[in-house]
Amino acid sequence: MRSYSLIAPAKINLYLEILGDRPDGYHELVMVMQSVDLADRVDLRSNSTETMRVHCDHPLVPNDTSNLAYRAAYLMSQQFPQAFAQLGAVDITIHKQIPVGAGLAGGSTNAAAVLMGLNLLWELGLTQPEIQELGAQLGSDVPFCVAGGTALATGRGEKLDTLPDLDKLHVVLAKYRSLSVSTPWAYQTYRQQFESSYLRETTAQVNRRREVHSGAMLSAIAHRDSTQIGQLLHNDLEKVVLPHHPKVAELQKRFRESQPLGTMMSGSGPTVFALTHTQAEAQQLSDQMRSAIADPDLELWVAQFSHCGIHIAQ
Numbered sequence: 247m248r249s250y251s252l253i254a255p256a257k258i259n260l261y262l263e264i265l266g267d268r269p270d271g272y273h274e275l276v277m278v279m280q281s282v283d284l285a286d287r288v289d290l291r292s293n294s295t296e297t298m299r300v301h302c303d304h305p306l307v308p309n310d311t312s313n314l315a316y317r318a319a320y321l322m323s324q325q326f327p328q329a330f331a332q333l334g335a336v337d338i339t340i341h342k343q344i345p346v347g348a349g350l351a352g353g354s355t356n357a358a359a360v361l362m363g364l365n366l367l368w369e370l371g372l373t374q375p376e377i378q379e380l381g382a383q384l385g386s387d388v389p390f391c392v393a394g395g396t397a398l399a400t401g402r403g404e405k406l407d408t409l410p411d412l413d414k415l416h417v418v419l420a421k422y423r424s425l426s427v428s429t430p431w432a433y434q435t436y437r438q439q440f441e442s443s444y445l446r447e448t449t450a451q452v453n454r455r456r457e458v459h460s461g462a463m464l465s466a467i468a469h470r471d472s473t474q475i476g477q478l479l480h481n482d483l484e485k486v487v488l489p490h491h492p493k494v495a496e497l498q499k500r501f502r503e504s505q506p507l508g509t510m511m512s513g514s515g516p517t518v519f520a521l522t523h524t525q526a527e528a529q530q531l532s533d534q535m536r537s538a539i540a541d542p543d544l545e546l547w548v549a550q551f552s553h554c555g556i557h558i559a560q
């Protein structure tokens with residue numbers, strides 16, 4: 247095969263707790279990640295040159311070496327020089343559906359697709375854990391994006407424990423088009439404000455991780471208790487992003503008025519999501535938001551939980 251088209255799903259965080267600092271400057275996290283079927287398509291085509299090229303039609307996505315998808319391709323060329331020399335570089339075309347700078351891992355899932363795609367194109371035969379290990383060099387969310395589904399993510403976010411597939415709940419995603427949040431900014435601001443509450447000792451972090459592991463959210467997931475899952479949504483980064491962006495807090499307040507299963511900001515935001523049992527409820531909620539907030543800058547999507555990570559387009 248000289249080309250592959252891959253589907254690269256977005257993720258939401260059902261749970262995000264910041265435990266403390268790490269020696270590498272990142273934060274020690276406990277997260278529950280969930281794939282949704284809002285997805286980009288990433289096309290890889292051999293270009294018979296030595297130059298990896300990336301193209302995306304979205305104005306906010308760079309078409310240069312700073313694009314995480316490009317960096318994924320470059321990493322593969324460095325790791326597998328023989329395959330690169332024999333089979334050459336690729337043109338990467340990203341068809342964007344996932345909003346950018348949104349807390350939905352759009353960049354990470356594109357990078358994950360490039361790793362998976364080059365593994366196929368160059369017939370490297372890498373296992374999923376091997377691809378995830380490479381992904382961790384690119385970004386904390388990339389390993390999750392490779393596998394998708396529902397997972398507990400610890401460490402920087404790169405250590406994954408697969409959780410049972412949930413029923414395919416429906417989700418409404420809301421984001422102001424012109425608003426994006428820088429992930430480093432969100433974590434730095436959190437550190438400035440909450441560092442005094444960080445767990446300093448490794449044992450305290452290990453114990454807290456264990457508590458979350460045997461705690462209410464994981465139990466609700468094990469029992470596929472959607473009502474409980476909705477009530478237990480949690481994201482520490484809301485504490486810094488919502489006060490800084492009152493419009494985002496307002497989205498959550500509006501969602502709450504319609505009593506969905508639950509509502510929360512995803513990752514470092516500013517996307518806010520709400521969960522419902524059915525597609526009809528999600529569509530109705532989206533329509534209600536559209537009429538409640540008459541701002542053309544507001545974008546809404548109706549999606550569904552997905553059990554898939556990166557996969558080949560049909």
Ligand code: C5P
Binds near residue numbers: 271272274430434
């Ligand atoms: O790993 P990734 O490149 O996606 O992280 C983006 C930024 O988010 C990091 O530069 C860091 O500032 C912050 N971050 C963090 N702790 C994590 C993950 C991300 O502080 N576990």
